[in-house]
Amino acid sequence: xxxxxxxxxxxxxxxxxxxxxxxxxxPGGQNVNKVSSAVQLRFDAAHSPSLPAEVRVxxxxxxxxxxxxxxxxxxxxxxxxxxxxxxxxxxxxxFELIRRAATPPKPRRPTRPPAASKRRRLEAKxxxxxxxxxxxxxxxx
Numbered sequence: 145x146x147x148x149x150x151x152x153x154x155x156x157x158x159x160x161x162x163x164x165x166x167x168x169x170x171p172g173g174q175n176v177n178k179v180s181s182a183v184q185l186r187f188d189a190a191h192s193p194s195l196p197a198e199v200r201v202x203x204x205x206x207x208x209x210x211x212x213x214x215x216x217x218x219x220x221x222x223x224x225x226x227x228x229x230x231x232x233x234x235x236x237x238x239f240e241l242i243r244r245a246a247t248p249p250k251p252r253r254p255t256r257p258p259a260a261s262k263r264r265r266l267e268a269k270x271x272x273x274x275x276x277x278x279x280x281x282x283x284x285x
Contacts (some may be wrong), residue, residue, distance in 0.1 A: 150239045151246050156194045161238075162186045163231065168222040182222035185234040190215020195242070203245035217241075 146158040168182030189195070189203050189211065207217050219241075221234035 148235075148239075150242045154194065154196070154199065154242060154246060156187075156192070156242075160187060160192055160194060161235070163234070165227060168230075179227070181225060181227045181230055182220065183227065183230040183234045185219045185221070185231075185238055187217045187219075187238055188215060189217040198248070199242070199245050202248075203242060206241055206245050 147155040148158060149155045162185075164184045164186070165180035166182045166184060167180050189200060189207065192200065195203065203217070204211055204215065210219060211217055217238070219234050219237050221230040221237065224230050224233060
């Protein structure tokens with residue numbers, strides 16, 4: 145069982161990845177109709193023993209529409225003519241996604257608006273209110 149290092153702390157077992165090859169659209173001439181050069185890489189993100197729990201949750205959130213209902217991450221690579229380059233591209237996309245999920249998000253520090261912006265906002269509101277007030281019916285005095 146070969147393990148693939150993704151980050152310093154995370155490595156994935158080769159058996160957790162499954163690849164299938166399909167016909168690709170795009171460049172390649174007649175070759176595109178004969179050779180299955182596009183790659184569909186599948187990785188069971190929801191049940192992977194290689195990923196820590198918090199990384200798994202962030203990965204599932206980052207995956208978006210690429211995640212199936214069962215929690216399998218499907219990555220399609222078809223930008224190159226050669227099958228090997230598409231395989232490498234698909235794996236790199238997966239590893240980049242895992243690296244992004246491995247870095248925890250920075251906690252948001254709540255801030256308050258400065259007094260000057262509050263003052264500007266209230267002045268703009270009063271100007272607008274005055275303008276609308278003057279749009280009323282004309283009174284004869």
